[in-house]
Amino acid sequence: MKKFLVMLTIAATLFTFGCGGKKCVFNSQPTPAIYEAAFVESTNSGEVMVKASGIGCSIEQATEEAKKTAIWFVLEGGDKPILKNQNEKLKAAGLEAQMYANTAKYIRWISDIKSKSKDGGKTKLTYLFKVDAAMLTQELAAAEIITTEDELGEQLGLPTISVFADKGGDSAKIAVTVLQEYLQDNSYEVYKQAQSDQVNSLVSKLSALEGGETDPQHDLALSLGTDIYAKVSMLSQNGSVGTKATVTIEVYETASGKMLGSTTGYSAERRADPNALVQEAVNDASMKVLSQIKKEWMEMSKKGKPFKVTVLASSANGSAVDEAVYGSLKALSQRPIKRQAGGKSTFSYIIYIKDVPNAYELFQAVKKSYNGPGTLEKVSDSGSFLVFKAAGDGEIELTIE
C-alpha cells in the first residue's frame, strides 16, 4: 500500500510539473525585463521620443514592460542619459523603482504597436513613446541625485552668443535672425551685430600679428565680446518638386576659435515663399544647435571657462613680461595654457579657468599675482577676451586707438 502511495505521489508530481507545460514567468523585478530601446528624436526641449520593447506573459504585461524600458532608456541608456555615472545610478536606485512603478506619470504619448512577436513563449511588444525627460530630471534633481543644467548655468552663467551670416546671401541673413530669435527664446544673451559694427582695430592688429588665415567672424565675435559665435550658411536647391532649403550652422568657442559643433537642417522640397523655407530649415536645426551649445558649455563649466588673454609690452622687456604673466596665469589654471603666435612685445594665451566669471575678474587675479616689470593696466575686457598692458619703461609697440 505504501509503495502504491509513493508511486501515486510521483505520478501526480510528474503530471503537475511535467504535463502542465512551460509556465510563463512574469518579471517581478521593478526594473525592466529587457533593455531594447533606441533614441528617436527630441520632440521638444523637455520630451524625447524613444522606441522601446517590453516582454511579458500577456499583451498588457509586455506593454507595461515596454514603458519601463522607455523610462530606463531616458534615465540610463543611449548617448545622453540623465544619470551619467555609476554614483548617480546607485543613488537613484530607489527613486528609479518608483518611476518604473508609475510609468503613466512620465509617458506623454504611446504609439500603436510597432512590432509584436513571441520569443520563448513570451510576448514581446515594441512601441514609440514620448517620455517627459524634463520631469524625470526635475525629480532626480529634487532628490539631489543629479545637478541640473540650470544649476550649472547659474554657477557659470549662460554663454553670450553672436550669430553671423556666412554663405548664402540674404537667405543667410534671414536664417541669422531666426536663429537669434530662437536663442533668445531660450534665455541666451544674444549680441546682435549692428550694421555699423566692424572689427575693432585692436583685434585686427592682433589677428595680423598672430598670422595665418583670419576668420572675420571670429574677429567680429572677439570685438563683440561674446563667449560663443555661430556661422550660418544657407543653400537652396531646386528639385523636381520645388525648392529645398538647407542650413548649416557651425558653432565656435570665441576665445579659442575651437569648433563646438555643426548641424544641418532641411526644409521640405516644395514651392513656397523662400523665406518660409529658410525658417523651416533653421527650425529643423535649432534644437540640435541648442543641445550642442548646452552640452559643450556645461562641459566647459566643469573644466573651466576659456579666455583669450593678450598682453602688450615694450620690446625691451617683452620676454620678462611674458614670463611673469605666464606664471600668473599658470597659477590660476589647472589646464595647460595654449600660447598663440605674437610679436616680440605682444603675447596671446588661451586659458581655461574655473570660478572666474569674466575677463575683468581674470585681470584682477593676474594683476594681483603679477611680479614682472612695470604695472599691469587693463586695455580691454569683453566676454572672454582680455587685453592688458605692462606699463613702465619703454614704448609699447601696438598703439591702441
Add this chain to the structure above:
Amino acid sequence: MKKFLVLVASALFAFSLFAVSDPSLLQSDETQKTYQRKAVMGLGSIGFTVNSVNVPMAFCHIDSSKNVPSACIPWTVKINYPIGSGEKRKAAETFYDWTITNRYDKIVLNENEATMTTRGQKLSVRTEGKVPTFSSGTADLETYAKNVEKYLNGDARRYFGELLDSALEARYSELPEKEQETFMVTKAKELGMPAEFIKPLLNSAFVFAAHVSRIGTSGKVTSVTTKIKDVRVTTFSVEINVGVSVTFLIYRYNPETKSFEPYKTISASSGIVDNTTPALPVLPTRELVTSLFNDALQTAIKAASINASNELKKDENFTLYAPVKSRNGSKLEINMGVVEDIRVDHPFTIYEKVDGKMKKKGTARARKIANNCKDDTQTTTLQRITGKAEVADLIEETPWSGLYFNLGLANNAAILSSRIGMFAAPGFHLGTSVDIGYTSNNRALSEFYFDAFLSFDVKIEDDDIDNHIALGGGIGLSKRFYTGSGGFFFGLGGLISYNGDLMSDWQYLAFTPHIQLGFTPSSKFDFIIKAGWNLGVTVVENDDDYDQHTFNHGLYLSLDFNFQIPVIGGMARLYSKPSKACEIKKK
C-alpha cells in the same frame, strides 16, 4: 479640367505617400504592416483577339410522347456573332469594376471621358483631344501588350510627367494634417526627398490592362415535341455556352528608368457560362439569340474578372493586411472596411511572429463591414473561426471565391406510406455550394449557403430484391453558426430535390429539412455531416405496385466534402458588384 489632371497625376504618383518604406525607427515591422492604398490606372478598353465569334451549333430533338431519349446531331453551320464596340466597352467596365476596386485610387481613361475616384472624391470630365486615349483595337496578346507599353511610355508618360511637380506639391502639402506621426516628415526630409521619399511614392503607380485571349463557345438548338390531348406540340429553345480566358497585364512605374514596365501577368478564366432561351413555339429570332450570346459573354467576362481579382490578391502589393486592433472573445476588430472592399464572410488568415518566423495562427471571417468612407477609425468585425488571436496579430486577406465544389456520400431513403419497410438508399451527389452572404455582400445573409446538386442513389427495398436506381437533382439553403476555435459549425438547412427511379418511372419531389455539423479547417475546404428527414410526394407513378400520390419519407444522411473553386462560371450572376457605399456623386 486642370484640377482634374492635377488630381490624376497626384493619384498616380503620390497617393501611397504613407507607404514610404523607410526602415527608420518610426516604422512598424512586418508583424504590424498595414495595407497602403495604391493608385491604379485602367485603360478604358480591354483587348480582344477577335471581333466576332463563330459558335458551333448542335441540334437536339426530344419527342416526349414517344418516350425516347433526346438525340443531338452537330450542325455543319456555325453561327457568327459579332462583338460590337458597345459590348467591348461593357466588358471593360465590368473588368475594371472588379479589378480596380475601392481599395485603389482609380483612374480610368475612356474614349472621351476620364474618371478618377479616390477615397475622398470622384471627378469625371470630358477629355476630347486633351488626354490621349488608348485604343485597344483587335489584336493578339503579344501585339496588344506591345501597344499598351507603347502607349504608356509614350503619350501617357509624357502627359502625366508634366503634371508630376504639381502632384507632388499638392500631396506633400497635405502630409502634416494626415500623418499622425508628423515626425516622419522630418525624417523623410533628412533622408533626402528625391532618393528615399519619391521613389517609393512612384512605385505605387500601377496600370491594369486586360486582353480577352480566348472565347470558347458552343450552342445547341433543342426542339421538344410533346403530345397534349392528342395534339403534338413542338417548342424550340437555344442554349449558348461561353467560356473566356482573360490575360490580365499589370504594369508598374519605374522611377529609375522613368517608364512603365511589366509587373505581372495573370491568367484568368471564366469557366463555362450557359444561357438558354425559354421554350418558344417558333425558332428564336436572331436578335434574341444574339442577346443571349451577349449576355453569356458579359457574364463570362464578369466570371473571369472575379477570378482575376482573386488571383491578384495573391500578390502582397494588392492583398490586405492589418494588425488586430482589439479582441473580444472570438470577435476581432481591424481598421478596414468598405473602402478596402472587404466583403461579408471574406476569410482572413491570422499570423504571429514566433521565434523569428511568421507563423499561421488561425483563420477568421469578416462579419460586420465598417463603413469607413469618411471615418477611417471605423473597424470591421471578424469572427475567429480557427486557432487563436490576440491584439496586434497580423490579419491577411485570403483569396476566396465563396464557391465550392461539393462531393457527398449519402443515404437518401424514401419510404412509401403505402408500404412497409424502409429503403436504404446509398448513393452520392455532386454539386456546388456558394456562400450567398459573400456573393451578395449582405450581412443578413452571412453564412447562408445555396446548394445545387445532382444525385445518384441505389434504393434498396427491405422486402424486395429489386433495387431501384434513382437519379435526382435539387437545390438547398442552409445557415451555419460557427462556434469555438476549432473551425466547427452547427447548421440548419433544407433541400428541395426531384428524384426519379430509372427502373419503374416513379418520380417524387422531396423537401429535406436537416441539421449540419461541420468542420472548416481552412477557407479552401469544408467537411459536413448532414442528418435530416425526406418529406415528399410522388409526382409520377406508372408502376402498378405503387399507389398514386403516395406520401414519401425517409432518413437522409450525408457526408459532404466541399472544395473551394476559384473559377465560378455561370455562378458569376450571383455576385453583387463591389460595395458602392463610398460612391460619390459626380461633381
